[in-house]
């Protein structure tokens with residue numbers, strides 16, 4: 001028998017019915033020491049009471065019901081990707097059509113940009129035709145679009161043909177993008193209706 005009282009963790013060992021090396025001396029002490037015996041009995045009462053408490057379990061779907069009310073902030077790029085994914089058809093033939101369509105659309109955009117670049121008047125020769133402010137904005141925008149699509153060399157290669165040509169080019173570009181977007185939407189709706 002050891003010559004000190006039991007520690008809390010040692011009482012826990014006895015409560016759990018551990019039978020490892022070193023538990024026997026603890027048991028022996030508890031048998032001989034009235035104070036430790038009392039503490040062990042108290043702990044047994046508490047453990048017993050805890051064991052008899054009703055065991056609660058959540059109803060099925062509890063986690064789903066909670067999570068359905070949790071506001072999850074979705075980063076914009078994740079939302080954008082999800083939206084883009086909804087437009088991509090699931091079936092293989094439709095997907096091929098979509099890829100071809102995307103290629104055609106980007107080609108149309110590029111071609112429009114090239115046309116703008118070569119027909120737009122970026123040299124301010126006809127500044128009187130359009131108010132200079134709107135024109136500046138348009139020229140800057142068209143220049144950036146061309147630069148993004150074809151690189152800086154295309155901007156350098158711009159020729160002058162009058163602002164009307166430039167405006168027509170911008171309209172063509174916007175129309176191409178619009179038609180492409182509308183086409184994809186129709187394609188996606190069609191694929192959803194078919195359920196594949």
Ligand SMILES: [Zn+2]
Pocket residue numbers: 004005006029033034035036037
């Ligand atoms: Zn003791």
